[in-house]
Amino acid sequence: MGSNTTNISFEADQDGYRLDMEFRQLQLFVAVAEELHFGRAATRVGMAQPPFSQQIRKLEAELGVELLTRTSRRVALTSAGSRLLNDARELLARRTDVLLNVQRTARGELGTLRIGVGASSAFGLLPGIVLRFRSRFAEVTLRLDDREGLDLGAALQAGELDLALxxxxxxxxxxxxxxxxxxxxxxALPTRHPRAREKIITLSSLASEPFILFPRNSAPGLHDTITRMCVDAGFSPRILLEAGSWSSVIGMVAAGLGITLAPKSAREFRPKGVVFRELGGASGWAELAIAFPGQHPSPAAAHFRAVAHETVARRGHS
Known part of the structure; x- marks a missing residue:
């Protein structure tokens, strides 16, 4: 991976100072500084002693200092050598960390994942996906970004988001x-609604009811699907109110201001003042999708996508 040729370089400054140093030289120096014996150090790094000794001499020449005192009986560190040993260990450890972090990021194990979430997206599904993902990729930072539907598309195109639900x-x-x-x-209808006790309510019978929906710019797919379902059932929905969040929509339903249609997963919230009833004669489906820019998601985004599919499968959705 180029460890033998990576240089640390300091260009000439006003005093004419310049230093070129290879990581490999630092590795060799650390070996001899720890062994305090050229033969053992050379064996430790898998080199013959003469070229090993030449590299240490070269390093001292480049630094312009003596790092080791050598006698026939012993090798010892100079004060400069002791300082370099501490710094070299730190620098080599940092280099290892950098390389490992780069490799882990390439595997999707580190980094930041920017996830867009539309106003009506995921309902009770997102927490389960996040929990499972965090249990496996704890060092990937997740940034959830609540945006309106049209903004999500533009953000994905601009590369501002890695994926979106x-x-x-x-x-x-x-x-x-x-x-x-x-x-x-x-x-979803108020608990005080005259039809709240019915188990199945046909969509066509709701033509006169006031509807509360997400605005189209917040959830265009959901808005259009509900509108088309109503038209297929023989009427255009009378939209009394629009709200950009599920909590606002369901809060208005609980207050008795109208009714709404929602994907079945919305039942998991169990809001007070609201009952959910099976919808008869309805032709549409609610589809939750995962979107990402380009043809291939980033490594971390690919992991999140896989976890999302696994979460859905475990919940038994079709």
Whole structure:
């Protein structure tokens, strides 16, 4: 990996000082400084003693100092040699850390992963994905970015996000999308609603009800799917209110201001004042997808994608 040719260089300054030093020379110096014997040090690094000794002499010449005192009976460190030994150990350890970190980052084990999450995306699924991912890749920092749907597409295109959890359909040039799960819709209505006791409620019977939805710019795929479902059922939804977060939407439903349609996974929140009922006569599906720029995600993003699919599989979604 080039360890024998990596140089530490300091260009000439106003005093004409210049130093060129190889990491390999530092490794050899540390060996002799620790062994205090040229023969043993040369054997330790797998070299013959004459070229080993020449490299130490070369290092001293480049530094312009004596690092070792040599007699026929012993080898000892000078004060300069003692200082270099401490610094060389630190520098070599740091170099090893740098190389390992680069390799671990290339394997997706280190770094930062920027994840976009649309207002309606993931519902109860995201915490499970994050928990499983953190248990395996604890040194990858996750940055969750809540954005509106249209902004997510632009952010992925601009490389501001590594991936995003979105509601399909989600089509942007240069952005790859793959489905995570497909689920039916459920009806959320206030507990005080006259039809709250019914187990199954047909969509066509809700034509006169006030709807509360995510705005289209927040969740275009979800918004369009719900609207199309209503049209297929024979009516256009009467949208009374729009809210950009699930907590706001469901809070308005709990307050008795209207009803909403949501993917079945939304039931996991169990909000007070709201009941969920099976929706009959509905033609649409809610699809959660994972999107990333380009054709191939970064190594860390690929790990997150795999964990997301595994989480969905373990939960039994189709």
């Amino acid at each position: 979105v509601r399909a359909p989600f089509r942007y040039e240069g952005v790859s999308v793959e489905r995570l799960l497909r689920e039916r819709f459920t009806l």
